[in-house]
């Protein structure tokens with residue numbers, strides 16, 4: 001989505017070769033426009049100025065939005081990080097502390113100690129609290145494979161959702177009831193459903209069962225279907241959006257108690273194939289089903305960007321702002337949540353250096369400004 005001289009040059013070489021082969025040579029921007037993709041907006045002099053001293057949660061709230069981030073107990077024990085977190089975040093998302101692997105060390109007991117600590121932390125600092133995920137093919141404990149089978153899978157699913165959702169009823173804002181059920185690039189099915197143990201044991205109705213069980217256990221929580229790869233105008237992105245929309249339509253037409261779509265939004269700074277028109281269309285289609293939308297796991301991979309930190313930070317910041325300026329135009333979007341807050345603690349540490357809003361020393365980066373600017377530009381809900 002964001003042009004960078006090196007990337008542009010690479011494109012120009014490719015397009016130039018196309019010219020040699022008898023096609024018309026075009027510039028990168030023209031090429032992108034022809035494909036109806038959004039023209040790149042990166043510019044070395046691009047302005048990331050922010051006015052005023054307000055925190056991100058205040059800037060978001062001014063537009064009727066929630067800003068927050070994911071974290072676990074063990075990183076919030078770092079007081080410097082915790083101070084940074086509470087200043088900006090209006091919502092705390094449990095990054096790993098509510099996953100099966102964390103709370104189900106054996107098939108018979110539930111350990112809510114870390115989750116409860118997070119709830120207390122959120123309450124102490126006036127933050128909303130959000131849980132993820134009740135049902136997912138990953139993040140499962142080691143015993144799962146040996147213990148769960150065709151015969152008992154339904155009992156395990158219903159018991160888990162009921163116990164966990166009941167435990168946090170009244171304190172949780174929203175749950176990712178089902179996470180990443182669709183994986184078009186890995187599925188052999190026309191509906192794109194991922195070959196998870198839940199699908200294998202229970203068939204496609206496990207999704208509906210999960211939502212109905214969650215609604216019974218906590219009638220007040222916002223129930224969310226959460227998924228990834230929804231952001232770009234690529235073959236996978238297009239197919240994933242279509243499959244997710246179909247699933248949501250099916251759930252709604254069966255009167256499943258589902259209230260929102262979570263868009264993970266793990267962005268890639270080098271990815272140029274963002275199509276604002278397609279994204280707006282997708283968000284509108286989701287909203288027209290009566291669903292809210294949350295951006296649930298936003299971060300920007302900086303893999304492959306120039307080594308120069310100032311330069312790569314600008315590209316990352318542009319990625320945040322360009323994406324959010326499109327997404328926040330849709331009034332069904334109610335929250336922006338980043339997957340971590342500081343580069344010190346990120347699941348991307350293997351392939352990214354500076355994907356988040358704060359650096360490893362808890363200093364704001366341009367990406368913070370980008371977030372603040374996106375809230376500034378967003379229409380009021």
Ligand code: XIL
Nearest residue numbers: 095096132179180264297339346347
């Ligand atoms: C990730 C965590 O951030 C890591 O710490 C953990 O090792 C693996 O899971 N999509 C999701 C999240 O829905 O739950 C994942 O979180 C990141 C991808």
